[in-house]
Amino acid sequence: xxxxxxxxxxxxxxxxxxxxxxxxxxxxxxxxxxxxxxxxxxxxxxxxxxxxxxxxxxxxxxxxxxxxxxxxxxxxxxxxxxxxxxxxxxxxxxxxxxxxxxxxxxxxxxxxxxxxxxxxxxxxxxxxxxxxxxxxxxxxxxxxxxxxxxxxxxxxxxxxxxxxxxxxxxxxxxxxxxxxxxxxxxxxxxxxxxxxxxxxxxxxxxxxxxxxxxxxxxxxxxxxxxxxxxxxxxxxxxxxxxxxxxxxxxxxxxxxxxxxxxxxxxxxxxxxxxxxxxxxxxxxxxxxxxxxxxxxxxxxxxxxxxxxxxxxxxxxxxxxxxxxxxxxxxxxxxxxxxxxxxxxxxxxxxxxxxxxxxxxxxxxxxxxxxxxxxxxxxxxxxxxxxxxxxxxxxxxxxxxxxxxxxxxxxxxxxxxxxxxxxxxxxxxxxxxxxxxxxxxxxxxxxxxxxxxxxxxxxxxxxxxxxxxxxxxxxxxxxxxxxxxxxxxxxxxxxxxxxxxxxxxxxxxxxxxxxxxxxxxxxxxxxxxxxxxxxxxxxxxxxxxxxxxxxxxxxxxxxxxxxxxxxxxxxxxxxxxxxxxxxxxxxxxxxxxxxxxxxxxxxxxxxxxxxxxxxxxxxxxxxxxxxxxxxxxxxxxxxxxxxxxxxxxxxxxxxxxxxxxxxxxxxxxxxxxxxx
Numbered sequence: 001x002x003x004x005x006x007x008x009x010x011x012x013x014x015x016x017x018x019x020x021x022x023x024x025x026x027x028x029x030x031x032x033x034x035x036x037x038x039x040x041x042x043x044x045x046x047x048x049x050x051x052x053x054x055x056x057x058x059x060x061x062x063x064x065x066x067x068x069x070x071x072x073x074x075x076x077x078x079x080x081x082x083x084x085x086x087x088x089x090x091x092x093x094x095x096x097x098x099x100x101x102x103x104x105x106x107x108x109x110x111x112x113x114x115x116x117x118x119x120x121x122x123x124x125x126x127x128x129x130x131x132x133x134x135x136x137x138x139x140x141x142x143x144x145x146x147x148x149x150x151x152x153x154x155x156x157x158x159x160x161x162x163x164x165x166x167x168x169x170x171x172x173x174x175x176x177x178x179x180x181x182x183x184x185x186x187x188x189x190x191x192x193x194x195x196x197x198x199x200x201x202x203x204x205x206x207x208x209x210x211x212x213x214x215x216x217x218x219x220x221x222x223x224x225x226x227x228x229x230x231x232x233x234x235x236x237x238x239x240x241x242x243x244x245x246x247x248x249x250x251x252x253x254x255x256x257x258x259x260x261x262x263x264x265x266x267x268x269x270x271x272x273x274x275x276x277x278x279x280x281x282x283x284x285x286x287x288x289x290x291x292x293x294x295x296x297x298x299x300x301x302x303x304x305x306x307x308x309x310x311x312x313x314x315x316x317x318x319x320x321x322x323x324x325x326x327x328x329x330x331x332x333x334x335x336x337x338x339x340x341x342x343x344x345x346x347x348x349x350x351x352x353x354x355x356x357x358x359x360x361x362x363x364x365x366x367x368x369x370x371x372x373x374x375x376x377x378x379x380x381x382x383x384x385x386x387x388x389x390x391x392x393x394x395x396x397x398x399x400x401x402x403x404x405x406x407x408x409x410x411x412x413x414x415x416x417x418x419x420x421x422x423x424x425x426x427x428x429x430x431x432x433x434x435x436x437x438x439x440x441x442x443x444x445x446x447x448x449x450x451x452x453x454x455x456x457x458x459x460x461x462x463x464x465x466x467x468x469x470x471x472x473x474x475x476x477x478x479x480x481x482x483x484x485x486x487x488x489x490x491x492x493x494x495x496x497x498x499x500x501x502x503x504x505x506x507x508x509x510x511x512x513x514x515x516x517x518x519x520x521x522x523x524x525x526x527x528x529x530x531x532x533x534x535x536x537x538x539x540x541x542x543x544x545x546x547x548x549x550x551x552x553x554x555x556x557x558x559x560x561x562x563x564x565x566x567x568x569x570x571x572x573x574x575x576x577x578x579x580x581x582x583x584x585x586x587x588x589x590x591x592x593x594x595x596x597x598x599x600x601x602x603x604x605x606x607x608x609x610x611x612x613x614x615x616x617x618x619x620x621x622x623x624x625x626x627x628x629x630x631x632x633x634x635x636x637x638x639x640x641x642x643x644x645x646x647x648x649x650x651x652x653x654x655x656x657x658x659x660x661x662x663x664x665x666x667x668x669x670x671x672x673x674x675x
Contacts, residue, residue: 001145001585002615003048007089007106010076012043013645013652020044020654024615024638031617032625032633034659035643040652041619042156043074044643045590049154050074051088051107054118054138056147068116071109077650084111094144095584101125105141145585153578153613156590190505193498198478209481216477220470227463234456237449244446251439269422276416283409290402297394298402304391311384331362512580513539519576524548526607527568527575529599568600575612586615591624605629610636622659630658 006020022031035041049057055067076083087108093100104123109116122129122137132140151159198213297304482495521536528534535549546558561569578587589609596604605625609616610633618625625633640658645651 003092005091009087010083011086013040015651028638030637031639033619039643039645047088051090153585154588216474223467230460273419294394294398515580523575524572527603587613588617590619
């Protein structure tokens, strides 16, 4: 089977019709989807299962109402309301007996309020399969891609984690192994036969034994329910324990991010901030005083110098005019003194002429040209001196003072910003205390859950023993009834069939386990980072105990593997089981590398993804398959898509290309060369 196209309409975050090409080649079997958390990777992964298997994709025991609720939650949310229809269409080719047929499967849903109406369309080579009725199409798809087998090929990180967790518990691992080997179907057949035989025995009229059997079965069912409840509680506690570990890590990171190391410096920083604010305010006042005083004159130095020169010139002229007036007045007094003229013995009629001539001559010598109104006349001497001082400071002192004040203000402001940054990193006690209290509560809850898990292990072991004992009582009572009663021919035949089924189950289990042992050895050694140290894997046919043999002949039980090794073991197990299933299905893997170290990731990148199947569809985040690992896979990739969620529009848009384009790669190479 090779999937060529996926068409998804109004399903999950995908708005309208989205057509995605998935074709691949033998040399390039990988189709890679990249998207961040919440972008819609898991939606595409689930859409394939919904399209092929409908309700069965959620498990064979899923109720119809739960399935409808799941579909209703997948209807796309438009800005003005939720869509009432959705559809998923798969186009693929399937080879059988050397002939390749092209199939299209489209499953659509319509929300009618009280219920979900589902419609399934199947086409082979463009036509309706003539040998099938519409009500047989789902059964046909189950034969084509059995749900039980598809779980080996379609899996996500959560399934890997569940299987890896089951590796730690022998009972859980045994249940998982039988299910993955397909032996759980035979177990169900055996259970159905047992029920059938009981019904036939009841029909024979043996009331006393029937009542005893019914009572034992009721007791067995009660113990079985208790056993399942305990296992469910254990699974929930283990899940909560994992969540707590993540929450504790997150809380510790949050405490570090809140700046726990800065808390002791907070008071010192607050004092320094107050000092800096006071200094800055003082500097700003000084700058403001300069701006309100002499600073405006510094903006017009030529005008200032012109005013000063004009004042000096006019002051000099004013002084000359005062001296002239004083000299003229003195001369008038001298010339008007009669004693002077009497001593000179000058005739009286000549005194007037000489006096007028001397005055005219002196006035012509001291004459000052008339000019425009003088500026100096507008100011007193004190005001002129103040103007001289102001312009001198404006031209010589103020620029340097302003530069010094500005530089100091910048230094203080820069230091204040650093102090504020430190204060932001230094949390208040009311900020850090709740985080520490939360961390203590989480740690306390973790300890309580670990204690409860230890109690649950003992309770589960006890319940399992009681259940096995009660099942033996039921079997013994059924055998007693068989011996004392002449059961019907059908009951006898059913008993024979049941015995045959048991024998068949044992032989089939041995055959599959032998094949699994070989394939699992090969695949685990390929993917493990200790491949050169391990030699092979052995599986005990009786109790399914798995032992890893080293090249030195030592043995290591599978329950002693580390967490990372268990995940690689689980992946190897699915790979091996898929190979021995003899089904040519593609691998579809969702977020497979979440908790693996770099060595194991590289092994999956190098060996698993390119070799797992003829087609491998991967849904990854940019932290799982990063730039470096993408380069290793690039030669095996036929199609690559990036899923981007538009928060404003509320939809995911698929686009060609992974997280890194060719331009990004060229830029990266250029950076490596220049460095």
